[in-house]
Amino acid sequence: MFERNQSLEEVIVKLDNDRKLFAPVQIGPITLGHRVVMAPLTRSRSEQPGDIPGRLMLEYYTQRASEGGLIVSEGTSISITGRGWFGAPGLYSDEQVAGWKNITSAVHAKGGRMFSQLWHTGRSSHVSMTNGATPVAPSVIPEYWQNSTPSVSTPSGWVKPSPHRALDISEIPGIVEDYRKAAERAKAAGFDGVELHAANGYLPDEFLQDGSNKRTDAYGGSVENRSRFLLEVVEAMVSVWGGNRVAARIGPGGTWNSMSDSNPAVLFDYVAERLNRFGLAYLHIIEPRIKGNVLIAEGQEPIATAQLRKIFKEKIIAAGGFEPDTAEAIVEKGDADLVAFGRCFLANPDLPKRIKLGLPLNDYDRKTFYTFDFHGYTDYPFYDQQRDGLLSDPFCPQLHDSAFYFDSCLHAGLARASAISSPRSESKNKALVLEAFDTLFNKRDYVAAERFWSPNYIQHSAHIAPGREGLFNLIKSIPPTLKYEPGMIVAEGDLVMIHGRFSGFGQPTAWIAADILRIADGVLTEHWDVIQDEASRESSKSDLPMFGEKFGG
Numbered sequence: 328m329f330e331r332n333q334s335l336e337e338v339i340v341k342l343d344n345d346r347k348l349f350a351p352v353q354i355g356p357i358t359l360g361h362r363v364v365m366a367p368l369t370r371s372r373s374e375q376p377g378d379i380p381g382r383l384m385l386e387y388y389t390q391r392a393s394e395g396g397l398i399v400s401e402g403t404s405i406s407i408t409g410r411g412w413f414g415a416p417g418l419y420s421d422e423q424v425a426g427w428k429n430i431t432s433a434v435h436a437k438g439g440r441m442f443s444q445l446w447h448t449g450r451s452s453h454v455s456m457t458n459g460a461t462p463v464a465p466s467v468i469p470e471y472w473q474n475s476t477p478s479v480s481t482p483s484g485w486v487k488p489s490p491h492r493a494l495d496i497s498e499i500p501g502i503v504e505d506y507r508k509a510a511e512r513a514k515a516a517g518f519d520g521v522e523l524h525a526a527n528g529y530l531p532d533e534f535l536q537d538g539s540n541k542r543t544d545a546y547g548g549s550v551e552n553r554s555r556f557l558l559e560v561v562e563a564m565v566s567v568w569g570g571n572r573v574a575a576r577i578g579p580g581g582t583w584n585s586m587s588d589s590n591p592a593v594l595f596d597y598v599a600e601r602l603n604r605f606g607l608a609y610l611h612i613i614e615p616r617i618k619g620n621v622l623i624a625e626g627q628e629p630i631a632t633a634q635l636r637k638i639f640k641e642k643i644i645a646a647g648g649f650e651p652d653t654a655e656a657i658v659e660k661g662d663a664d665l666v667a668f669g670r671c672f673l674a675n676p677d678l679p680k681r682i683k684l685g686l687p688l689n690d691y692d693r694k695t696f697y698t699f700d701f702h703g704y705t706d707y708p709f710y711d712q713q714r715d716g717l718l719s720d721p722f723c724p725q726l727h728d729s730a731f732y733f734d735s736c737l738h739a740g741l742a743r744a745s746a747i748s749s750p751r752s753e754s755k756n757k758a759l760v761l762e763a764f765d766t767l768f769n770k771r772d773y774v775a776a777e778r779f780w781s782p783n784y785i786q787h788s789a790h791i792a793p794g795r796e797g798l799f800n801l802i803k804s805i806p807p808t809l810k811y812e813p814g815m816i817v818a819e820g821d822l823v824m825i826h827g828r829f830s831g832f833g834q835p836t837a838w839i840a841a842d843i844l845r846i847a848d849g850v851l852t853e854h855w856d857v858i859q860d861e862a863s864r865e866s867s868k869s870d871l872p873m874f875g876e877k878f879g880g
Contacts, residue, residue: 347658349683351395352665354642355571355608357440357519359665361396362658363679366667367399367444367524367576367648371414371480371697372704378404378417382428386705388430389762390676394438394754399611399667402446402524405509409530410456410482411448413480414699418443418509424516431517437756442520442574443513445506449530450539451584453479461489465534465556466541471585480697492746496544497804499556502530507563520572523557526613528584529555532577535594538587550597558601570606579631580615592634599639602645610639611667614647622648629657636662651682659829677709687711711832753818756846760823761813763851768811768829773799778850785853805832814874821846828861828874837861839873
């Protein structure tokens with residue numbers, strides 16, 4: 328195993344080499360640094376009215392972004408008539424695109440990647456969610472709304488679904504077009520790709536399974552016909568993104584939302600085989616041991632993934648009831664390339680780190696899954712906020728070299744955690760600075776900005792009064808047209824250097840600033856800056872712009 332005379336770095340390398348979950352992987356043109364994926368999780372926290380991703384969602388996704396990690400967004404409504412969950416965000420308005428763009432920018436600033444999951448809830452909806460329109464489905468199944476327990480989240484609470492109607496064949500191209508438009512908006516919002524939600528009894532799944540599809544036209548009857556709608560939607564998404572940035576999520580044998588099929592093995596084998604022609608980024612497979620968000624078959628092996636691995640040629644993400652050890656096992660076996668975690672990621676914003684280092688996991692609170700505030704959403708602690716300091720005490724660094732410390736590291740999987748290292752990664756530090764500058768300089772939100780600057784902030788500047796108050800008072804004195812544009816940003820240890828442009832402050836010439844900031848305990852504590860008037864093309868001795876690719880004007 329490990330020898331006492333091995334350095335921690337040597338131990339780290341061996342641990343990393345032995346863990347398939349933390350080997351790089353390629354999905355389409357994207358290289359990921361690890362294989363721990365944040366699953367799509369409906370959380371009901373968009374801003375109302377308008378289903379707009381706001382600051383709470385921004386904080387939530389930023390917390391869970393990791394260097395080289397993949398996040399799949401929660402299900403995102405493609406249209407008003409496709410809505411079926413109060414508080415779920417959308418991608419059918421410009422305001423929604425702008426909200427998502429803030430989130431994808433923050434995820435990218437931390438080195439992460441993000442796919443948007445496109446969602447039409449089909450019959451699983453209520454007229455209060457669709458502006459009065461009757462929910463649609465491939466066929467009318469009265470038992471669905473007659474016998475259903477309350478399963479639709481609405482502004483007035485949980486209710487039974489409204490009676491639905493069957494789509495006329497002439498209406499189907501319009502819904503396919505709604506998916507295509509949503510895919511375009513996802514690109515405008517800065518996502519790295521799109522995933523079709525074709526599981527859990529929503530519209531594409533309703534077309535696939537013969538328990539919900541009783542049609543006799545080109546979209547019903549045979550497996551080929553029932554798969555037609557899903558394949559047309561995927562084709563529309565591919566027309567926007569190209570195949571290698573599109574994915575699909577399916578649930579073979581899934582029973583959530585009263586779903587059933589007479590021969591699910593034949594059906595989903597066919598779907599996987601037909602999807603091969605698109606060259607997708609990945610196929611996301613939910614194991615049938617999960618019903619909704621509940622594990623219903625304790626101890627059942629991941630049978631769906633194992634079967635479709637024989638058929639689907641691109642990358643596979645396995646989902647549904649995985650723990651860190653079983654996730655490692657399925658990737659090691661080769662049945663899946665990545666593993667999506669839902670409830671564990673919900674409760675552990677630093678889940679990849681916890682898995683990698685063998686750290687204990689927070690318990691999730693099921694009562695707050697679908698509520699509407701920060702409780703059970705952004706208040707789950709990072710491990711670094713919980714640790715008691717016994718193995719990370721900067722006043723006792725000799726612990727780092729002790730046999731007790733070494734053995735404890737191995738036992739708990741903590742070989743990467745240095746006793747004197749900063750708990751914030753360089754990527755997190757860069758994201759912190761970007762968000763702090765945007766909050767203070769562009770949004771002018773002084774209350775929100777206080778959380779980024781230490782009360783004992785030290786400012787090394789000839790033009791700014793001392794302390795946090797000196798900086799804030801200076802910004803308050805500048806016209807509200809002030810604009811800050813970040814450029815290059817680099818980090819090393821607890822220092823971040825950022826190059827940017829200040830404009831709109833009442834002077835004819837913009838300022839180009841190089842700011843160096845020190846970060847401690849998650850806040851900005853010290854600041855040096857160099858500021859210079861931006862040179863025009865005529866005055867530039869190098870004939871090169873000082874910021875960006877063009878001269879400012």
